[in-house]
Amino acid sequence: MRHFVEELEELKAKLLEMSSLVESAIYRSITAVVQKDELLAREVLTNEARVNQIEIEIDDLAISLLALQQPMATDLRLIVSAIKINNDLERMGDLAVNIAERALDLLHEPIVKPMVDIPHIAALVQSMVRKSLDAFVARDGDLARSVLASDDAVDDLRNASFHELLSFMEHDPRNIRQSMSLLSVVRNLERIADHATNIAEDVLFLAKGIDVRHHAESRV
């Protein structure tokens, strides 16, 4: 049996591989929407299998670490966090696939005005994803907190886009199908931001032993 520390390093390395695959899927899916790039959208669909495979590998490794060893408190928290972050990353990968599918729907549509908001929301969401994962690697509580602060900004941008697209549809029913696809992109971005927020909460739990979920900040 290999040494515990070695297996723990493998777990961390696999989680980083997973996160870089998922970050790349998000980047490609959004670029595919904005630049109407069919090839990038198809790459996201193709790479999903690898994300799904590595999710299973990470869970197996985490469970074997819990089963075969008797991890100390800090390592235990790391392993439980890895199981949760793994789950969030896999869902983010699914959401990138949803966005890539909408990119394919939108390929031959004329570019409409509300599109301008999507790069803005996407940039904010990608920065949240990056920060939540950097915070995990560095166990940086302050960085994780900055992710929580951004989540409200994403919700505001989502609501603004929603109302803009609603007016756009009401103005001319021929805009409805395209607007629905754009709304779906915005909604998937918002859900990716929610998962980045979950990861940031896990980092705070890991870094300081504080459970910040549901505003339970006072608990230690």
Place this chain on the structure above:
Amino acid sequence: MRHFVEELEELKAKLLEMSSLVESAIYRSITAVVQKDELLAREVLTNEARVNQIEIEIDDLAISLLALQQPMATDLRLIVSAIKINNDLERMGDLAVNIAERALDLLHEPIVKPMVDIPHIAALVQSMVRKSLDAFVARDGDLARSVLASDDAVDDLRNASFHELLSFMEHDPRNIRQSMSLLSVVRNLERIADHATNIAEDVLFLAKGIDVRHHAESRV
């Protein structure tokens, strides 16, 4: 320190309390949409705090079981499954809140034809939730498998509703706002079904040691 078996029973009991709260939230939120019942919708919003509180209690208990004891393989799997199912239940509770909010938006809207599909989808989704939790309690792999089979039916119903509501909006832009709220209800139901599917997959993992995620059925 209390006996391991006793704490494990407490974990199971809390998970059942959580699942009954969440099932009730789903039932109330849907009934609030269909029967335009403001009181039921508000109850869902009020009860969210208890769901969030019990989620934290379950996680704390699971982590303390992992930390203070050295669980055997079967118990270990149960505890890891409890952490995952807890997470799925909490998200289902959030989705019921989303539906309750749409119920409030829809309170004073006239009843439109596409509404008829929502009770149909809701009944199927509620049955999936019930079966996934019964399968967990009884470790019943066949019941869990029947949940996986229903997920495709929900996707089909979702797509049919989507296209029906799209035509309805295109036919008369005055229908757009109401249709968007109904679409949101359908989408939230679909996401609840996805979480029931996750729970069923965890049950299969727990019952037979088979990982069925991503069609990895051949793995043992």
